Amino acid sequence: LINGNELWKTYKLDSTEVHALRGLNITVGEGEFVSIMGPSGSGKSTLLNMIGGLDNPTKGDLFIDGKDISRMSEGELTRMRAEKIGFIFQTFNLLPALTVRDNVEFPMRNLNGSKKMNKSSRIKKAEECIEIVGLGDRMDYLPAKLSGGERQRVAVARALVNNPKFILADEPTGNLDSESTENIINLLHEVNQNETTVIMVTHDAETTKNTRIMKIRDGKIAE
Numbered sequence: 001l002i003n004g005n006e007l008w009k010t011y012k013l014d015s016t017e018v019h020a021l022r023g024l025n026i027t028v029g030e031g032e033f034v035s036i037m038g039p040s041g042s043g044k045s046t047l048l049n050m051i052g053g054l055d056n057p058t059k060g061d062l063f064i065d066g067k068d069i070s071r072m073s074e075g076e077l078t079r080m081r082a083e084k085i086g087f088i089f090q091t092f093n094l095l096p097a098l099t100v101r102d103n104v105e106f107p108m109r110n111l112n113g114s115k116k117m118n119k120s121s122r123i124k125k126a127e128e129c130i131e132i133v134g135l136g137d138r139m140d141y142l143p144a145k146l147s148g149g150e151r152q153r154v155a156v157a158r159a160l161v162n163n164p165k166f167i168l169a170d171e172p173t174g175n176l177d178s179e180s181t182e183n184i185i186n187l188l189h190e191v192n193q194n195e196t197t198v199i200m201v202t203h204d205a206e207t208t209k210n211t212r213i214m215k216i217r218d219g220k221i222a223e
């Protein structure tokens, strides 16, 4: 389902080159919950962004559901992201001027073709996802009025709204206290039980229980 072969990512800054990934191989099967760990700068975010089609490998190929994403056009990538992938970030990345309901509704605007939805169905679906994360009483709040844990729950609802095949979470609990951390990890496991594949970058071993752990070092899988 996800298959990366000999992935290299080289960033060029002026005359220096940074090899963020150095021939990394990765396979993730359908419905798995994978935790990616490793030192700062080892290439974890680079790898996640690549799987999510936000960035391209310099060398190597990366198949998502049998399609080589290093050969997709920008349009195909955008469509793949909208239909298949939910992102969750350490810093939440909610739109500050939009309410909880509108933040969660937002990704559905990117659906096209047979997946396109009218406004009232989008709102209904957004509200269902907000209920799932336990924020039914916060629909009309702006992000600034929410706690960190609540903001991340909104981000989880937003990631779920297009029924993605993959959730990619980059240190989703990095800014949360232990209670909110547990809450978000439990939510991710619930999502995973419903057959969504979850790939999570984390520094916290506590969050990796009942997941397959991959360790990255110097741009390669070490363990």
Ligand code: ATP
Residues within 6 Å of the ligand: 011, 012, 013, 018, 019, 020, 038, 039, 040, 041, 042, 043, 044, 045, 046, 047
């Ligand atoms: P952290 O745990 O600190 O988040 P990470 O494992 O996610 O680290 P990456 O963000 O993937 O690490 O970065 C890997 C390497 O690539 C680092 O040396 C980083 O400085 C470099 N790098 C990442 N993004 C860029 C970029 N856009 N331009 C240049 N270098 C980059």
Ligand code: MG
Residues within 6 Å of the ligand: 044, 045, 046, 170
């Ligand atoms: Mg990172």
